Amino acid sequence: MSNSIELKIENNVAWISLNRPEVFNSFNREMAFLLQETLDNCENDTNVRAIVITGNGKAFCAGQDLKEVTDPELNPGFRKILEEHYNPIIQKIRNIEKPIIGAVNGVAAGAGANIALACDIVVATDHASFIQAFSKIGLIPDSAGTFFLPRLIGFQKATALMMLGDKVSAEEALNMGMIYKIYPSSFFEEEVMTLATTLAQMPTKAIGLTKRLLNQSVTNNLEQQLALESDLQIEASSSNDYKEGVTAFVEKRKPEFKGN
Template sequence: MTETPILLQRDGAVARLILNRPDKLNSLTLGMLVDLSAALTDIDGDDTVRAVILTGTGRGFCAGQDLTDHEAMDDTRAVRSVVERHYNPVIRQLRSLPQPVIAAVNGVAAGAGCSLALACDIAIATESAKFSNAFVNIGLIPDGGGSYFLPRMVGQARALGLSLLGEPIEAKTAAEWGLIWRSVADTDFTKDVDALARRLADMPTAAIGLIKHAINVSGHHSLEQQLAVEAELQAQAAETEDYQEGRAAFLEKRKPRFIGR
């Protein structure tokens, strides 16, 4: 097994989290989830990070849970604990990070790997990538937030079709259905992902975190509740230096120079 199955690399204000078990299509072990959670904690506490990329090494993004991980899979009584103690915290961390998180899906995203991609804020995939909600193929249900994200993204009919049949769909279809932001040619993938990350890193980080929060809670609220959320978060955004810069740049007809606070 790769000695360092989770890599954390920095390029200026962009942090790149890499699932690094290419020989196993980056399938997840409990140890990887622990390391991924620790890396997300480090990013959360680092205000110099203004955009995050989550991707995989080799020809796969993530093939899901490694079924040969005996600690996770041999004792069926421990399955609930694995989900609650290892998967759920990572999903919550991805959703609550103040920085925008890009899922750079460079190949197959199956099972928990698909859920991991959907938990990110923006997913961009190579045209050759495939998405598979394949839990049913081993007699399990979608976890990692899969049963939450899918119907909200593609509607109940498609969510049930993907979940009950466990069949993969191509990246182009995933984009047409609204499962991901877009698919791009394999040859343009790295360039387009890097450009997207740099663009997000140059934007007002505080406002992005507040936008994420507003959209994430909207599905549970009435219109009146969400209007109240918007008023509260807008007041917070208006207190930031980036708002002052954005307003000044608009009035002066120049490009804003956001500093991320």
């Protein structure tokens, strides 16, 4: 049984750690499939109401393990790597209707950077960095980097970072709107867990519907988005958490959401 992905569940938070620190958590085929399986399990586990993706060791993720793609016996080929490894990971991160935090504890390069940026909320340690490393080896950005990065920081800045492969510090990433917050490395895990626990205690149904709306806003026009907001607001207002939220407001107490 591989331990390239570690999972712990505490306080309704699933903490997923990429665990190949000896190669900076770079992906091989086994780890990619195991991450997909873990995400599926977290989606289906009603005890999980928030998810954290982070890395063990010094790095978040260095992207693809190049030893795998240069080994004639192990190399699955780029089409399989994209269509069977990274594309499903990105789709699962976006389609799971639970909040997902990308907790970048070190360097996030290539596909590793873009997996982080696909998460709902991205936080980083003060020594973390991001790099669109593809052009350094004659490749193009994948793992939805060309989709998310321009939307986060603008077309011009994204173009430059992808073409030049510049290394971006956590502070630079924060200033350009790439990430949400920076936490000092000395208590990074504690801060991330506090954030994740806060999300896990919120109305999970409404959070998930909000995520669906944000996904659809990329392709919807105004009329379509307004119509979808109406439909999903009706759905949210039928939830037990809505009833609890209103009752708690009237009773002037803190709501106790159950996630349904």
